[in-house]
Amino acid sequence: MDVVVVGAGLAGLVAARELRAAGLDVVLLEARDRVGGRTWTAPFPAAGVRVDLGAEWLSPESHTALTTELTRYGLTTTQPPAAHHGGEISAAAGPVLDRMDVDAGRLDFDDPGWHRAAGDLDVSFAAYLDAICSDPDARAQLLASAFALMGADETEYSALHLLHEFAGFGSARAAFENESHRVAGGTDTLAKAIAAELGDTVALGQAVASIAADGTVTTTTGASHSARAAVVAVPVNCLAGIAFPAGMPLPDPHVGRAAKIWTRVSGIPAGTTSTSWPSLIETYAVDGAVAAFDLRRGPRPANGKQPRPASKPATRTPSSASSSGTTGPPTRTPSAPGARPPRPARRPPDPGRPSRPALLRRRRPLPPLDGLDGRRDHLRRGHRGASRRLPERRTRLPRPRLTRTYREEHGAGVSGAWGDGAADGGEPCRGRQRTGRLDAVRSGASGCA
Structure with a gap:
């Protein structure tokens, strides 16, 4: 071969x-x-x-190699009404476009060493634009239009690369506005x-x-x-x-971050477009659907790929002792399929951290509920209405002890009182009272509930 x-x-x-x-x-x-x-x-x-x-999208005037291939196989292009890729540039950005054309004129598009002619322009496009554009509206338009060509964060691609695109199209405006055709089919x-x-x-x-x-x-x-x-x-x-021979130089990966999403719509004419910055940067409509371009921002993984979850669960187990007799840091070892992972070691107590109350640490059975208020007929019925007999047992609940501070602040004559009878000069509640309403407590209403 x-x-x-x-x-x-x-x-x-x-x-x-x-x-x-x-x-x-x-x-x-x-x-x-x-x-x-x-x-x-x-x-x-x-x-x-x-x-x-x-x-x-393509530009028949600039993408001549592609149009030659289309003609060879009898394929044609279509042009949606009043639509093109990248949006239109306002007059406010005119002086900036002129400056870009001057810098792009220093590059020979067909020369394989085109980048050597303007090494001073090899800066991020964001830094390049900061030096030549002070109008925030014009800057937003240029960033959105440049994204249509580069599909990346403006701080991650070089202005030199974008200017090389301008040299290929003939001007910056042509690069932003001339991609107006699609391949039929x-x-x-x-x-x-x-x-x-x-x-x-x-x-x-x-x-x-x-x-x-x-x-x-x-x-x-x-x-x-x-x-x-x-x-x-x-x-x-x-x-x-791909594994290549050792020492073979390879190009760096590109910094593209564009996300393209198609959505079904109705009532939007084909050819409708919109541009904005910095979110939902570009949209355009076809019959029955709308395409939206956006920039996936955030930190980039070191290997250029999105992280994937581990295929097997992992458990933390202590590493084996080293030769000096000390134990190394915990390591992660995969557990066998279907095996129950070992229970993690209990953390040693921290002297400076208060422990939980003993009541929370104990697992004591609750007293039978039928002795609280005598509603046995209600409690005998399960969640489906089936009758079940509860043990005939009553539990005497201990009477809560009120501190002196509680009595002085709330003026309650009995335990469990929600109302504040003495708060506004009223008489304290006497005898056994029912639970008061929560809204009465919050509003400071006097008297018994």
């Missing part, structure tokens, strides 16, 4: 097609069960339409057309585990493909899942 291509996105599909057209023996390995990579059109049953979950129709031409060259469900220096490509299933060369055409954030 001559070449192994890894990744069946648009780049990998075109590479495999061109290599095969040159007479080489090629195999294309794709980890997923579909082609297209970051172009993915899927049905939205709730809305009765097909929507693009990945890349969607969905963006992944192009990938499916190229894959149909390649036929058996494409192998789905073949995730690559490693690539050796001699060109041997091994998949996660253990299959091995020996070739003279390998073309890796996967997103840079997926490179960490």
Whole structure:
């Protein structure tokens, strides 16, 4: 075999097609069960339409390579009425756009070393914008429009990268406003057309585990493909899942944080758009659905992936004693499936922390409830009304002892009095009284309840 291509996105599909057209023996390995990579059109049953979950918008004037491929396979584009990706820029941001165009003019879009010409612009876009834009409204518009291109936090991507996009479009305004077309039938129709031409060259469900220096490509299933060369055409954030030869330099992962959500709606005309900052940054409507773009903020995991919960429960057990006779810190060891985890060790008492009352620590049975107020007929009936006989037993409840302070403050003549008979000059309650109402207590009403 001559070449192994890894990744069946648009780049990998075109590479495999061109290599095969040159007479080489090629195999294309794709980890997923579909082609297209970051172009993915899927049905939205709730809305009765097909929507693009990945890349969607294009500019026929700037994306000439893509339009050439669409023409080759007989695919067309559509333009929604009065809609484009990224929103419109107001006149207040005009001077800032002019300054961006001047800086972008220092870059040659087609030069592989374009970034070396303006190293002083390699700062975060937030810092770059702070230096050239003082209008808060214009700043918010520019941040929202830049998010449509970069899909990331403005403090995490370089202004130099965004200016390179401006150089490719011809101007900053063109980059923000010219992406106004979609591929008819969905963006992944192009990938499916190229894959149909390649036929058996494409192998789905073949995730690559490693690539050796001699060109041997091994998949996660253990299959091995020996070739003279390998073309890796996967997103840079997926490179960490492939083992490359030691010392081989790899690009850093991108900082994309865009979230795209489709929602079924009714009564919103297709082509309706809105932009805002910093939340719900962009929305646009198609027939029966609305797409919303937002920025997933917050700390980024160190490995670029979201943390996953452990597959097995873990328990804390003391580690074994070291050679010096001391016990190390607790370690986590997985418990056997179905086994009951050991009871954790009781924490030693803290001399400086008061202990709970002894009454709370004891588990004493409560006295029978039928001796409290004589309502035996009610208590004999269970929760379903079934009669059950309770033991004929009465418990004499101890009479609470009132302290002198309680008597002086509340003026109660008997225990359990809620009313404050002497609070406003009234006579103290005498004899046995019933429980007073809580609202009377809170309002300070006098007299017995």
